Amino acid sequence: MIEMKDVWKTYPNGVMAVNGISVYIKKGEFVYVVGPSGAGKSTFVKMMYREERPTRGEISINGSNLAEMKEKKVPYLRRNMGIVFQDFKLLPSMTVFENVAFAMEVIEASKANIRKRVMNVLDIVRLKNKARFMPHELSGGEQQRVSIARAIVNSPAVLIADEPTGNLDIETSWEIMHILEEINERGTTVVMATHNREIVNNMRKRVIAIEGGRISRDEIRGRYGYES
Known part of the structure; x- marks a missing residue:
């Protein structure tokens, strides 16, 4: 479904946001992406929908190589994706x-x-x-x-959520999470970047932790692992 092979991302100002990441996310998984601010989470997620392009390495979704994809094909890639933003x-x-x-x-x-x-x-x-x-x-x-x-109206195979509960109170955040869980149960792969410790610790899905641009943990029923 989603695969990264030795992916690196260095910005023009010299900041290395992603440092040799390799990971595979299966169809139908629900994955949390966690880590400290500035760890590389947003870059990791943005590369999945080609908002950012890797400096080197391979990223494939359903067999399509995003690293080599021409700009004119990016809108077609996103037709099979749903993207939910914090704002x-x-x-x-x-x-x-x-x-x-x-x-x-x-x-x-x-x-x-x-x-x-x-x-x-x-x-x-x-x-x-x-x-x-x-x-x-x-x-x-x-x-x-x-x-x-x-994000789901075109029945996407993948839903990518970047801090979808970041601006919401805890009760509303849980409402959003229950909806995302229902969508996942219908077969959609969900990848969600979050700082919400309570949600991650209670829902116990796969957790990919990123620190310093690298994957520091990858746990099937993981916990948030950082202080509030």
Whole structure:
């Protein structure tokens, strides 16, 4: 599913963010990526959806080599991925329905399919009754649920979440995590970068810890392993 082989990433200013990482994530896994600030977590995650390109090494998702992929093919790669950000990245001038539908319009889905699928995923994230609301009319947790709906509307094989609970209170964070767990149980591979110690320690999924640009731990039912 997702494989990195001896991956390095050095930025133009000389900072080495990733230092010879090799890892394999199987289809259907739920993986937490943890580590101190500045350890290389964000770069690790961003390389999975080609926001960042490795300096050297191989990254493959479903057999496609991201390191060698031409820029014009990157949008097609992301059509089979869902990406959830800490700051939601919703379009403020569009309704909840339109924000989610936009991801299907990009791939030229039919209006009938868009209507049916969007309402289906809004039901999954428990926002079907707010389809016509604007983003500013929603709470932070509701906005994050909209971003999750947008990320899964095209039934991606992989969902990548970069600190999806970082701006949320603990109760709302758990709501988001239960939704991500449900999505994972439907067969989607989930990779989530997080600093949330309580969630990692309670949900006990695979944990990949990154320190100094290297994998320091890789545990099947891991713990967060750092102080709050």
